[in-house]
Amino acid sequence: MSRLKEGQKMKNKRAEKMFLIILFGAFLILLPCGGHSAIPPTINYQGYLTNASGVPVNGPVQIVFKIYDVASGGTELWSETQNVTVTRGVYNVELGAVTPVNLVFDVPYYLGVTIGTDPEMTPRKPLSSVGYAFRAQVADYAGGGGRNPMQIALLRWYDANQTGIQFSVGSSPWGIAFDGANIWVANWVTSGTVTKLRANDGANLGSFPVGSYPIAIAFDGANIWVANNAANTVTKLRASDGTNQGTFTVGNMPIGIAFDGANIWVAVSANGTVIKLRASDGANLGTFTFPAGSGPYKIAFDGANIWVINFLGNSVTKLRASDGANLGTFGVGAQPRGIAFDGANIWVTNFLDSSVTKLRASDGANLGTFNAGSSPYGIAFDGANIWVANYATSGTVTKLRASDGANLGTFTVGDYPIGIAFDGANIWVTNSYSNSASKL
Secondary structure, three states: OOOEHHHOOHHHOOOOOOHHHOOOOOEEEEEOOOOOOOOOOEEEEEEEOEEOOOOEOOEEEEEEEEEEOOOOOOOOOEEEEEEEEEEOOEEEEEEOOOOOOOOOOOOOOEEEEEEOOOOOOOOOEEOHHHHHHHHHHHHHHHOOOOOOHHHHHOOOOOOOOOOOEEEEOOOOEEEEEEOOOEEEEEEOOOOOEEEEEEOOOOOEEEEEEOOOOEEEEEEOOOEEEEEEOOOOEEEEEEOOOOOEEEEEEOOOOEEEEEEOOOEEEEEEOOOOEEEEEEOOOOOEEEEEEOOOOOOEEEEEEOOOEEEEEEOOOOEEEEEEOOOOOEEEEEEOOOOEEEEEEOOOEEEEEEOOOOEEEEEEOOOOOEEEEEEOOOOEEEEEEOOOEEEEEEOOOOOEEEEEEOOOOOEEEEEEOOOOEEEEEEOOOOEEEEEOOOOEEEEO
16 A cells, blocks of 8 residues: 555644545544443544545555644553554544543543554644533433434434524624634624634634635644635634734635645636645645636535536536646536535535535536525535535525435524534534524
């Protein structure tokens, strides 16, 4: 097997290359084991692996997992080695299956991951937003709440709030992203700020200036990247403290942004282009031009390729992430707006059709179109289901089962929900007219 991508260029501290892709690909869930009164000794962990060429790994891999109480250096408090079977890049393990995780989760912990003979990946992944938040869920289980370990493992143990818990952010919140511990919200106003909320309790950790009309947001493993729609730039903020790491010019009206493990991709709608920036320093690695009338809009990464919505062309285009080669354009519904990857398929919201389309990522084959709410916009994957923000006065999100598109319910949030993200336990929704973010 070729050297795994996660292990590449560790001296440059590129965000976890495999990376467990945080693309929303890493889920940690505490699982009750043994007596109900104990803190669960196992953690369910899902990651995504590619080789140095960006191709998803298939086959057996040895992985060493360690838990520390410091972000770098220090001595591990717990460790175990597992022989893991990886299928199409995805693997699942129960941390603690070999050596019980006998930690109390009352201080910050960090997970270190070592693939084969590679060095331990950096940065380590904080467990604070997951393990600690789940202590409350465990307490509920221990008290006879009727939840079982399988429900928890499948991310189906919590009930969506019909009325929603809302937290105030800036004016006209739009884009939203999770950094492993916190939720970041782009406030689409002339003041140009992003708001940072602690994911486990919604506490406001600060607002940070960026460019005018910030609209889209992405996390690269260490930094938050924001597309500033009216400033024709993207801003890079250090996630730990919001320090501005640079502003980079991209073109007229950037509107979509995504991270591929090494680079930031930006959809520039008015120019009809997609820009590739090196995440480490913002260097422009290429501009890829789309046909007139395409309207490149939102972007998603599938582990090897970049998918771009063409909202004027009612289609999506697949670009090879390594070199930007065009691998095909595939039809969807009318005025597509949001896009997400579920580990095997691409999901697209069709704004004018009140539907979502499911495409097989390997070849773009259409696997079905499913009804959502009125004017669907943002879309996210929670490990088992697809969540859709319905941008309409009804103020709802729709939950679809990813395997077959079955409608599993509609839940009330704020006015004109537009952006949506998953934090490993809950769904977060930006309510553009309520100036708030809902947590389900």
